[in-house]
Amino acid sequence: MNIEEGSLVLIYIDRKRKKIVRVERGREYASDRGKIDLSELIGRRYGEVVETSLGFKAYLLMPTLEDILYSFSRRTQVIYPKDVALMAIKLGAGKGKRCLEGGTGSGFVTATLSWFGCEVHTFEVRREHLETARLNLRKFGLNENVTFVKASLKEVAEVYPKEYFDLAIIDVGDPWKVIDSVWEVLKGGSSVAFWVPTFNQLEKLKAAIRGKFIWIEALEVSERRLKVEEGATRPEQFGITFTGYMAIVRKVNNK
Numbered sequence: 174m175n176i177e178e179g180s181l182v183l184i185y186i187d188r189k190r191k192k193i194v195r196v197e198r199g200r201e202y203a204s205d206r207g208k209i210d211l212s213e214l215i216g217r218r219y220g221e222v223v224e225t226s227l228g229f230k231a232y233l234l235m236p237t238l239e240d241i242l243y244s245f246s247r248r249t250q251v252i253y254p255k256d257v258a259l260m261a262i263k264l265g266a267g268k269g270k271r272c273l274e275g276g277t278g279s280g281f282v283t284a285t286l287s288w289f290g291c292e293v294h295t296f297e298v299r300r301e302h303l304e305t306a307r308l309n310l311r312k313f314g315l316n317e318n319v320t321f322v323k324a325s326l327k328e329v330a331e332v333y334p335k336e337y338f339d340l341a342i343i344d345v346g347d348p349w350k351v352i353d354s355v356w357e358v359l360k361g362g363s364s365v366a367f368w369v370p371t372f373n374q375l376e377k378l379k380a381a382i383r384g385k386f387i388w389i390e391a392l393e394v395s396e397r398r399l400k401v402e403e404g405a406t407r408p409e410q411f412g413i414t415f416t417g418y419m420a421i422v423r424k425v426n427n428k
């Protein structure tokens with residue numbers, strides 16, 4: 174596939190030196206391994222290799238969702254790709270699904286749901302976080318099916334009709350405070366993923382959903398990177414050791 178003016182390209186020199194750029198005339202990519210004139214990328218093909226001004230190899234790759242998420246500005250804690258990807262699958266995210274999210278934070282979840290083809294409605298109480306997320310998504314054209322709502326998730330039932338959403342992902346400080354309003358706007362039988370950082374919050378959440386949702390499961394996703402070298406392949410020594418816990422519940426009508 175050809176790289177055109179306006180294309181997004183991941184310039185990959187090594188794991189520490191990789192950056193998504195938009196190809197534009199008159200702009201350059203710069204790192205400690207040298208510069209690349211971006212207008213020289215027009216007409217090349219993804220997968221090709223070019224040389225920086227200092228003679229290092231740079232690969233021209235197509236950005237993936239993970240590359241995009243890791244290039245976002247972050248103002249908050251985020252739900253990492255390993256976790257949000259599993260949530261999306263467990264909840265059945267996909268084209269045509271109407272998804273509720275709170276809080277928006279830096280937009281990692283918003284962008285993932287949008288990438289999966291969902292219509293996303295995301296609630297955030299802090300204007301500056303909403304703006305950061307909005308800019309993050311706009312930069313990569315992921316904002317088209319997203320409605321950003323500057324309000325507490327507690328108010329969702331005042332903004333949307335009953336049984337409007339197919340699924341929800343909730344990552345706010347006190348999730349038990351939004352359970353009643355989220356229940357109102359979800360379709361019967363639909364799934365919700367809550368994201369919490371501690372065991373005691375899982376316990377509190379489980380008690381709080383009783384009668385409105387059934388508890389499906391709680392889990393932690395571990396990711397262990399490997400350093401692959403002939404005759405010496407082993408786990409890497411450093412990395413993210415803990416992110417959080419997800420709880421999956423489903424709406425029921427017990428009345």
Ligand SMILES: C[S@@+](CC[C@H](N)C(=O)[O-])C[C@H]1O[C@@H](n2cnc3c(N)ncnc32)[C@H](O)[C@@H]1O
Nearest residue numbers: 251252276278279280281297298325326344345
């Ligand atoms: C940890 S961040 C969410 C990060 C997001 N999941 C991501 O991956 O980018 C939590 C956000 O929830 C917002 N928040 C807290 N309580 C809220 C509420 N009741 N309604 C909506 N947003 C809320 C905070 O301002 C904060 O931006």
